Amino acid sequence: MTCDTSETQMRIGEVAEAAGTTAKTLRFYEEQGLLPEAERTPSGYRDYTPEAVVRIDFIHRGQAAGLTLAQIKQILDIRDGGEIPCGHVRDLLDARLADIDRQIADLLALRDNVAALRDAAAEPEPETCNADEVCRYL
Amino acid sequence: MTCDTSETQMRIGEVAEAAGTTAKTLRFYEEQGLLPEAERTPSGYRDYTPEAVVRIDFIHRGQAAGLTLAQIKQILDIRDGGEIPCGHVRDLLDARLADIDRQIADLLALRDNVAALRDAAAEPEPETCNADEVCRYL
DNA sequence: ATGGACCTTCTCCTGTACTGGAAGGTCCAT
DNA sequence: ATGGACCTTCCAGTACAGGAGAAGGTCCAT
Structure with missing residues (x-):
């Protein structure tokens, strides 16, 4: 059982398809430091x-x-540095959770406001609109 | 009681302050067609x-x-065209409401996922982390 | 007449995650 | 040797709502 790793090399398009993304995105990830700079074939692929x-x-x-x-x-960089990023992941997830909760609270409040406005606007009496205001429903 | 409207003219900075925004933003609104092109003083203000x-x-x-x-x-354009934008406002608010509801549903689902991940990551056993994976919590 | 506060236009930059296109090189089959 | 599919780089743009800063003109008080 000789396993030659060179047989398993993949071109960017293959990797992209296997990972469900595009070659362009992979180049973008490399540029952003999310993927290490790939090896190159003699022709530059x-x-x-x-x-x-x-x-x-x-x-x-x-x-x-x-x-x-x-x-x-950040997580990838920690792992690439040889450390275990669990603590950082935990912190990020905590922060993300707090963020999501805040967004949900904001959206619920906004929902109430918009629902009230919509209900007011649902009254079919446009003739009472005042030309002085742009729209009395907003 | 002679009311001379020219006495009530305002410079961009005054308007911005009165409306709680900045002069830069007002020029931007004008450029975007949200504000009509303002009159100018002889010196161009x-x-x-x-x-x-x-x-x-x-x-x-x-x-x-x-x-x-x-x-x-869109609303402003309708009103500026002499029509009453109530119907359009109603439609926009309806669409906005549906959108908000969708966003809330998405965030609630995401919240569940992230909370589950965070709980898993809260277990203080980082030594079980496998170097083969980047992070077993994600 | 000079300083400071205000105004004008102009161009570029911010953050997020890509996407599109041009111009050219490479690989492989026919 | 030629066509097509793939690859390379670089430049530019998307949506959103402005903000930063430069270079210059204006207004008013001292």
């Missing part, structure tokens, strides 16, 4: 190992949790 | 009537209802 797909999957899981690419990069 | 403040207040109320400037402009 990026040459990935299958681990790249794992890393991109992680990025997608982070995004699904509502983390920004900058935050995901 | 914008010369507003107090009605401008009313219009800016309306813009702010629209923003508070979560409308975009483009949507607010």
Whole structure:
């Protein structure tokens, strides 16, 4: 069982498809420091190992949790530095949770306001609109 | 009682302060078509009537209802065209409400996911982290 | 007449996560 | 040798609502 790793090298398009994204996005991630600079073939093509797909999957899981690419990069940087990013992940998730709760509270308040305005505007008496105001419903 | 309207003219800075915004923002609104092109003094200064403040207040109320400037402009354009924008306002508020509800539902679902991840990450056993994965909590 | 506060236009920048396109190089099959 | 699919780089733009700052003109009081 000789396993030659060079056989498993992948071009950017293959990696992109395997990870469910596009080659352009992968170049963008590399530029942003989320993916390490890929090896190159003699002709300059990026040459990935299958681990790249794992890393991109992680990025997608982070995004699904509502983390920004900058935050995901922080985690990746810690791990790349040899440390275990659990503590940082915990902090980020805590902050993200507080943020989500705040957004939900804001949206619920906004919902009440807009619902009240909409109900007022639902009265079919446009003739009472005053030309002095732009719209009495807002 | 002779009322000379020219006495009530306002410079952009005054209008901005009265409306709780900045001169820069008012020039931006004008450029975007939310404010009509202001009269000019002989030296080129914008010369507003107090009605401008009313219009800016309306813009702010629209923003508070979560409308975009483009949507607010639609309302303003209808009114400026001599029509009563009640129906359109109603439609916009309806759409906005549906949008808010969707956002709230999305955030609640996201909240559950993130809370579950955070709870998992709260277990103080980082030594079980596997180096093969970037982070087992995400 | 000079300083400071205000005004004008102009262009570029912010953050987020990409996406589109141009111009050119490479790989492989026919 | 030629066509098409793939790759490379770089530049620019998307949506949103302004903000930053430069270079210059104006108004008013001292």
